[in-house]
Amino acid sequence: EGAGGVTAYATDRAVTVFALALSGRLFVGGLLSGTARELSVDGPVFDPRPDPLAARIAYVSGRSLRIAELDGTSWELAADDDPDITWGSADFVAAEEMHRFRGYWWSPDGSAIAACRVDNSPVQRWWIADPANPGNSPHEVRYPAAGTPNPEVTLHVLALDGASSEVRWDRAGYPYLADVQWRSAGDSGRLVLTVQSRDQRSLMVLDGDPVTGVTTPLFADGDAAWVELVPGTPAVTGDGQLVHAADRDGARRLLIDGSPVTPPDMQVRAVVAAGGDDVTFLANPIDDATVQHVWRWTSDGVLTALTDEPGIHTATVGGPVTVIRSAVVDEPGAITQVLDGPTLGSYAQQPLVAPNITIRHYGTRRIATAVLLPEGHDGNPLPVLMDPYGGPHALRAVRSHNAHLTSQWFANQGFAVVVADGRGTPGRGSAWERAVHLDLATAVLEDQVAALQAAANEFPLDLSRVGIRGWSFGGYLAALAVMRRPDVFHAAVAGAPVTEWRLYDTHYTERYLGDPSLDAAPYAANSLLPLADELTRPLLLVHGLADDNVVAAHTLQLSNALLAAGAPHEVLPLVGVTHMTPQEVVAEHLLLHQLEFLRRSLRLIGGE
Structure with missing residues (x-):
């Protein structure tokens, strides 16, 4: 969790x-009374959720699932x-x-709970050490690395x-x-x-009988590369129609009972809600993922855009109320507004920098590229800092003010910052996303170079x-x-x-490179370790020693390979830091x- 205090509620x-x-x-x-109280139960408490009728609360405590009654008593359900x-x-x-x-x-x-039982015994044990405190025992984690057993x-x-x-269900075929x-x-x-x-080349949506446990298929999808899991799907409309999103005709399209209802020039990003006879969803033009809009489909076949200003728009729906959150380039933060209703006040702090940004689409591939220059730049040539993510499931070159604050800070230190979203990033259709299948390096790097060279034709x-970085x-x-x-x-x-x-x-x-126990070649081709003897430029490796997602072994193994190859480099270990760095200092x-x-x-x- 990257924040503190109240981070979730139900x-x-x-x-x-x-x-x-x-x-x-x-x-x-109580949301009507405006009062709150602590309910003293056996804990620690994680993920508490009231039942639909507000009679009691379920929560996780350690490895068990428990029920809390409103009088403060609690008991173990599983x-x-x-x-x-x-x-x-x-x-x-x-x-x-x-x-x-x-x-x-x-x-x-509220009479029952569907609950996952997870048996982690097949998963290999890894240990995350705390080198700065040698008296502390290593922390054990169960980590299912590529090619090894899952829980x-x-x-x-x-x-x-x-x-x-x-x-x-067929857990052997669909684990x-x-x-x-x-x-x-x-x-x-x-x-x-x-x-x-x-x-991940096959997906099934199943109807399940909660009494007998019998399941029957409702929807199936397959793909030669992989089937994408689309947020908010599946869903069911009030009249019983199954809502899904899947790649059809080169785009991710909204499906109602298996039939596409959105055009192939629109890329569906997520389903927000399925109503009585409508579906609210997020999508962008297939050639422009710098924006995201809120759309609504109704059972008469009409598609209606609920947003139109260029930006990143999201929504939430509860009953007849739709709330839209809009972030644009020209204004900091976001505006939250009830559809056809009031705007909600925001007390967020104002950022100290404002992006001096130009967004372009370069080349025949229309690579989305943001270029940020120092505030008040005089037009002289600038050293360049590429600032990408560049991979699946994340975009950086978007029309949102706050998305570019760190990049602008670097720009204000005297750089031209270039942010490019090339092949493999989301939002640009099936072939674009699958350009990284079995190769996470080649197309990704080619598009960064192409965007840089194209930007140099327009900017100093x-x-x-x-x-x-x-x-x-x-x-x-x-x-x-x-x-x-x-x-x-x-x-x-x-x-x-x-x-x-x-x-x-x-x-x-395994979604992108396959199972290494079946074919290790893509793993060898995409590893950085064999490239160690090719390093001739300065490289700073930064890694949190408590990272249990991308473990510190990644940096340590590369550093070891670089040292063996005689390639000078620098390593900055971050003590007590996990995958991200939420600590302000x-x-x-x-x-x-950096x-x-x-x-x-x-x-x-000034840097010598």
């Missing part, structure tokens, strides 16, 4: 009460003596890669009266449980499950002094750039980089450290 169906966890304690409150088995929590790859952050779901009438995940319906049933939901009370409380094959860029996949890309293309890139900062894909998790890595000093490294490495005035 309500009953009528949105009259809420529950939240704070420092492992349970708090409940637990296991085996320390490798958990109830009610999402497993690692579900939370990290499928965006399924929860592991239990109340039935519509065994099963789904059970647990009635509050003690009855239970296991929901059954990934990507989504679980209950249909509305009018549908007799049946379950809808999404399951996926290990190679000094191509003899080009640095690149990135984090996570962006860190991989930054290190890759100075190793493969030292003729273009002259220094790199690689933060939390994936350097050896065999060390990253199953669901993400660490984040601030890390930016200053700036000093880039100035020194690119031989800029």
Whole structure:
């Protein structure tokens, strides 16, 4: 979690009460009365959720799933003596890669809970050490690296009266449980499950009987590369139609009972809500992922855009109320407004910098590229800092003010900052996303070079002094750039980089590179370790030693290979830091450290 305090809450169906966890304690409150109180229960408390009728609250405590009554008593609904088995929590790859952050779901009438049972015993043990405090024992994690066993995940319906049933499907063929939901009370409380094959080339949506546990197919999809999991899908309209999104005719399209209802020049990004006879969803023009708009489909076949200003728009829907959040380039923060209603006040702090930004689409591939210059720049040539993420599932060159604040800070230090979203990034259609299938390096790096060269034809860029920085996949890309293309890139900062894909998790890595136990060639071709003897440019590796997502072994193994190859480089270990750096002091000093490294490495005035 990148924030502190209250970071999540849940309500009953009528949105009259809420529950939240704070420092492992349970708090409940009335949204009509405006009062809140602590409910002292056995803890620590994680992911508390009121039942739909607001009669009681379920929560996870350690490895068990518990029920809290409103008088403060609590009892155990599901637990296991085996320390490798958990109830009610999402497993690692579900939370990290499928965006399924929860592991239990109340039935519509509040009489039962569908809960995940996760058996982690097949998953290999890794240990995250604390080198700065040698007296501390290493922290054990179960990490399913590419080509190794995943946990065994099963789904059970647990009635509050003690009855239970296991929901059954072909788990050998479809081991990934990507989504679980209950249909509305009018549908007799049946379950809808999404399951996926290990190679992610096949997906099934299943109807589940909560009493017998029998499942039957509702929808199936397949793809020669992979089937994308689309946020908010599946969904069911009030009149019982199944809502999904899938790649058809080169674009991700909204499907109603299997039939496409959006055009092939629109890329659906997420489904927000399915109403009685309408669906609210997010999409962008297939040739422009710098924007995202809110759309509504109605059963008469009409598509209506609910937003039109260029920017990044999202929405949430509750009953007849739709709330839209809009971020644009020219204004800081975001505007939150009820559709056809009032604008909600914001008390967010104003940023200290304002992006001096131009967004272009370069070349025949229309590579989305943002160029940021120093405020008040006089037109003289500037050293360049490429600042990409560049990989799947994330965009950086978007029409949103706050997305570019860090890049603008670097620009104000005397750089022209170039941010490009090339092939493999989302929003640009099936072929664009699948250009990285079995090769996460070639097309990604080619598009960064192409965007840089195109920007230099329009802006005052000094191509003899080009640095690149990135984090996570962006860190991989930054290190890759100075190793493969030292003729273009002259220094790199690689933060939390994936350097050896065999060390990253199953669901993400096997989607793009396949299973290394079946074909190791893509892993060898995409690893940075064999490139160690090609490094001739300054490289700063930064890694949090407590990172349990991209573990510090990535940086340490690359550093070891570089040392063996006689390639000078720098390593900055971050003590007690995980994959990101939410600590304000660490984040601030890390930016200053990167700036000093880039100035020194690119031989800029004041950096020698």
